[in-house]
Amino acid sequence: xxxxxLRRLLQLIPVFIGTTFMIYALVxxxxxxxxxxxxxxxxxxxxxxxxxxEKYQLDQSIWVQYASYxxxxxxxxxxxxxxxxxxxxxxxxxxxxxxxxxxVALTIEAVxxxxxxxxxxxxxxxxxxxxxxxxxxxxxxxxxxxxxxVLQWLFGVKWHIVNPTVSNEMRISxxxxxxxxxxxxxxxxxxxxxxxxxxxxxRADYVRTAIAKGLPMRRxxxxxxxxxxLIPVVTLxxxxxxxxxxxxxxxxxxFGINGIGRQVLRAIVTKESATVxxxxxxxxxxxxxxxxxxxxxxxxxxxRIRYE
Amino acid sequence: xxxILVSEQSAPGFGGSGRPSGRLLEVEDLRVEFRTRDGVxxxxxxxxxxxxxxETLAVLGESGSGKSVTAQTIMGILDTPPGFxxxxxxxxxxxxxLRMSAEERRRIRGEGIAMIxxxxxxxxxxxxxxxxxxxxxxxxxxxxxxxDAKKRAIEMLDQVKIPNAxxxxxxxxxxxxxxxxxxxxxxxxLALDPEVLIADEPTTALDVTVQAQIMDLLxxxxxxxxxxxxxxxxxxxxxxxxxxxxxxMYAGRIVEEANVYELYRKPAHPYTLGLLxxxxxxxxxxxxxxxIKGLPPNLMNIPPGCPFNPRCPMAQPVCREKVxxxxxxxTSRASACHFAEELVNxx
Numbered sequence: 001x002x003x004x005x006l007r008r009l010l011q012l013i014p015v016f017i018g019t020t021f022m023i024y025a026l027v028x029x030x031x032x033x034x035x036x037x038x039x040x041x042x043x044x045x046x047x048x049x050x051x052x053x054e055k056y057q058l059d060q061s062i063w064v065q066y067a068s069y070x071x072x073x074x075x076x077x078x079x080x081x082x083x084x085x086x087x088x089x090x091x092x093x094x095x096x097x098x099x100x101x102x103x104v105a106l107t108i109e110a111v112x113x114x115x116x117x118x119x120x121x122x123x124x125x126x127x128x129x130x131x132x133x134x135x136x137x138x139x140x141x142x143x144x145x146x147x148x149x150v151l152q153w154l155f156g157v158k159w160h161i162v163n164p165t166v167s168n169e170m171r172i173s174x175x176x177x178x179x180x181x182x183x184x185x186x187x188x189x190x191x192x193x194x195x196x197x198x199x200x201x202x203r204a205d206y207v208r209t210a211i212a213k214g215l216p217m218r219r220x221x222x223x224x225x226x227x228x229x230l231i232p233v234v235t236l237x238x239x240x241x242x243x244x245x246x247x248x249x250x251x252x253x254x255f256g257i258n259g260i261g262r263q264v265l266r267a268i269v270t271k272e273s274a275t276v277x278x279x280x281x282x283x284x285x286x287x288x289x290x291x292x293x294x295x296x297x298x299x300x301x302x303x304r305i306r307y308e
Numbered sequence: 309x310x311x312i313l314v315s316e317q318s319a320p321g322f323g324g325s326g327r328p329s330g331r332l333l334e335v336e337d338l339r340v341e342f343r344t345r346d347g348v349x350x351x352x353x354x355x356x357x358x359x360x361x362x363e364t365l366a367v368l369g370e371s372g373s374g375k376s377v378t379a380q381t382i383m384g385i386l387d388t389p390p391g392f393x394x395x396x397x398x399x400x401x402x403x404x405x406l407r408m409s410a411e412e413r414r415r416i417r418g419e420g421i422a423m424i425x426x427x428x429x430x431x432x433x434x435x436x437x438x439x440x441x442x443x444x445x446x447x448x449x450x451x452x453x454x455x456d457a458k459k460r461a462i463e464m465l466d467q468v469k470i471p472n473a474x475x476x477x478x479x480x481x482x483x484x485x486x487x488x489x490x491x492x493x494x495x496x497x498l499a500l501d502p503e504v505l506i507a508d509e510p511t512t513a514l515d516v517t518v519q520a521q522i523m524d525l526l527x528x529x530x531x532x533x534x535x536x537x538x539x540x541x542x543x544x545x546x547x548x549x550x551x552x553x554x555x556x557m558y559a560g561r562i563v564e565e566a567n568v569y570e571l572y573r574k575p576a577h578p579y580t581l582g583l584l585x586x587x588x589x590x591x592x593x594x595x596x597x598x599x600i601k602g603l604p605p606n607l608m609n610i611p612p613g614c615p616f617n618p619r620c621p622m623a624q625p626v627c628r629e630k631v632x633x634x635x636x637x638x639t640s641r642a643s644a645c646h647f648a649e650e651l652v653n654x655x
Binding site: 205210211212213215216219224302303 | 383384385387414415416417418419422423425427430431432433434435436437444445448449480482496500
């Protein structure tokens with residue numbers, strides 16, 4: 001187990017370097033002048049250009065720039081923006097907000113998705129089943145911004161159940177609606193995967209044994225059946241955290257949340273390559289670590305899976 | 309929620325008298341059909357048998373004869389759909405279980421009637437330790453503490469002669485050998501001290517040497533606990549030592565019932581005769597094995613008359629017309645053959 005973990009962690013290094021370089025190269029390739037619009041209508045004076053070019057190594061090749069960026073990164077320094085603000089600052093203020101939103105979304109999709117999946121998996125072709133199948137189809141088919149605006153208008157504007165936008169305190173109660181919007185598509189997938197998994201396992205011999213032991217149905221389903229049906233659901237949930245954080249940009253926009261989505265969009269527009277790369281690098285880290293966590297969870301859920 | 313995984317059949321108008329007879333477990337005129345897309349398969353067509361305390365009844369039959377489905381109906385673990393009970397009674401201490409509430413039936417499972425399954429690898433939950441799965445019953449059904457339940461579970465593992473029971477408690481099913489796993493399965497089924505044990509082909513998935521050990525163990529535990537045991541098997545060799553009575557099933561019916569000695573000595577049904585004849589014998593080494601010609605009937609289209617008639621070497625015109633009822637032959641046996649008397653009375 002220890003060796004497996006070590007190997008997995010070592011594998012992260014080339015993946016991390018590869019992905020960050022690709023992102024770096026992509027941002028580098030974006031056409032445009034970093035000085036455009038920075039100094040008003042008249043353009044930046046030459047000495048300012050020269051100063052900034054030297055400071056940010058703008059005349060160097062991508063290799064040099066990437067190498068020095070990575071050097072700083074490994075020292076925990078994400079660099080600074082053109083205006084001199086440390087990127088660590090931006091990350092420190094925006095990431096917690098996005099993470100909070102993503103965790104709320106993940107919780108909502110896990111609870112509702114799994115609940116709907118279990119109920120429909122046990123009673124296929126019933127009313128509930130059809131209801132869930134149709135509504136999940138809706139959630140999957142509709143783009144997030146449609147769901148977001150419609151729910152915001154219904155709950156926030158028309159019925160006044162919640163505030164249409166999220167305040168700076170980011171209270172959990174405020175995040176339920178945006179969380180639902182953000183997690184809606186994944187929720188639908190989770191419901192469907194859980195449904196299939198439960199339906200597949202409910203006729204398994206060990207479920208029959210559990211019934212024959214005279215266990216209450218609650219326990220047969222909640223302990224014996226559920227534990228065996230969780231693996232595909234856990235896979236989806238685990239890999240979803242990164243996707244939710246990366247995909248939060250639209251939801252954050254709709255509900256006025258100051259998260260990484262807003263920051264990364266602004267950075268792309270102003271060609272703040274270091275900011276873009278830094279935000280994405282942290283996202284990549286989240287993805288990689290969640291993937292590792294999922295693999296470790298497999299072994300916890302199914303003892304037949306052993307890592308050597 | 310209870311109707312989700314098992315359906316509790318309690319349709320009114322079932323046949324049977326329902327009188328208490330002092331028997332431990334009786335199945336009377338049980339009928340089960342499987343409604344599938346391709347049609348209705350009549351899997352159980354009026355099965356009647358009983359088992360008393362301290363007695364072992366072997367139910368013998370080919371695959372598809374309905375022996376397992378009967379057991380599943382008794383346990384209340386019949387898959388519904390496709391399986392539906394369409395008639396008959398299953399009485400435990402004289403009370404028809406098919407009319408009981410789901411909760412009443414649940415209480416009987418494990419404590420009144422317990423079951424051992426054929427394939428212990430798939431019948432045990434792969435993601436829980438063997439110990440957990442045994443201790444679970446003490447915790448859930450007896451309300452014991454975790455520590456007490458563990459102690460009792462280890463005792464049970466000990467009783468089924470699993471070496472190092474304490475250490476084995478926290479092993480998972482896949483870490484057990486086939487024989488040990490079946491022992492653990494037995495320990496699990498006996499945990500709540502059931503009055504009736506149904507063993508559905510308990511040794512089919514095992515090596516021959518292990519088979520004998522498991523059968524010995526089952527026989528021993530059955531005698532010690534004075535349990536009624538229903539031993540479902542297709543292996544004539546397995547039943548001879550353990551069973552008191554044998555019920556032979558064919559196409560969802562009992563075709564013959566007798567005590568072991570009488571049945572082996574002189575079968576009263578041509579099907580039983582065919583089965584006994586098809587046992588390989590040492591003194592006929594090198595000769596072709598005898599078989600029963602033909603195949604079991606398609607349960608969606610059982611031939612009229614005696615269901616065995618197309619394969620029966622003794623078939624007469626009457627066999628194609630009339631279903632022979634299971635009738636008493638002599639003092640302590642019954643056969644569903646028009647020519648049972650002739651069979652018994654031949655030299």
